[in-house]
Amino acid sequence: MRSRKLRRADYAQPADVLARELVGKLLVHRTAKQKYRARIVETEAYLGPVDLASHASKGLTGRTKILFGSPGFAYVYLIYGMYDLFNIVAGHKESGQAVLIRAAEPLDGWKADLRGPGKLTRAMHITRQHNGIDLTGQTIFLLDDHTPPPALSVTPRIGIDYAKHWKDAPLRFFAADHPAVSGKKSASRPKSRPNPPR
DNA sequence: GCGTCGATGGCA
DNA sequence: GCCATCGACGCG
Secondary structure, eight states, X not given: OOOEEOOHHHHSSOHHHHHHHHTTXXXXXXXXXXXXXXXXXXXXXEOOTTOTXXXXXXXXXXXXXXXXXXXXXXXXXXXXXXXXXXXXXXXXXXXXXXXXXXXXXEOTTOOOOOBSHHHHHHHHTOOGGGTTOBTTSSSEEEEEOOOOOOOEEEEOOSXXXXXXXXXXXXXXXXXXXXXXXXXXXXXXXXXXXXXXXX
């Protein structure tokens, strides 16, 4: 069966619902020279102005303008002076919700380390230039290739200890036991394993 | 294998 | 002054 590009209605769901659905979907970036494809393995949901971990909690500013726009657009911003993070605007128009794409697995024999939101954007050449781009277009988009959805693990989000009670909200989703989840060591497999764990 | 820390720049 | 990160470094 042919892959289906996600459309506006797919994105117009609450961020936590969308974040779950996006694990297992394909992220595609077409440039003039290349096409990058990867399977999303880890996401986080940011629930809007009430969510103290979300930029939306700062209200409508120059930076959050896209975030408070329509679903299905890219919200890309600079963090720590050196990393661009790729988010997808979710929910209904102006709700300020988004899903952060944290890790993916490269496809088509492409060798890259996409385990982490900063590394993913760098390897896929997604930058702030793409802030506000329409993800139902031809440059960056998501595909459902009808692969069965993976079993999900759920944990609190990463790097948001400042967010008061929101820091413990279970809004990070990843494919259980998948090797391409952020924070994991690379495939430098077998160290000393004298006795296999039972 | 772990904890700690510096880089780096846009934003309010 | 912060920060939705990452990799280098020191430890023992």
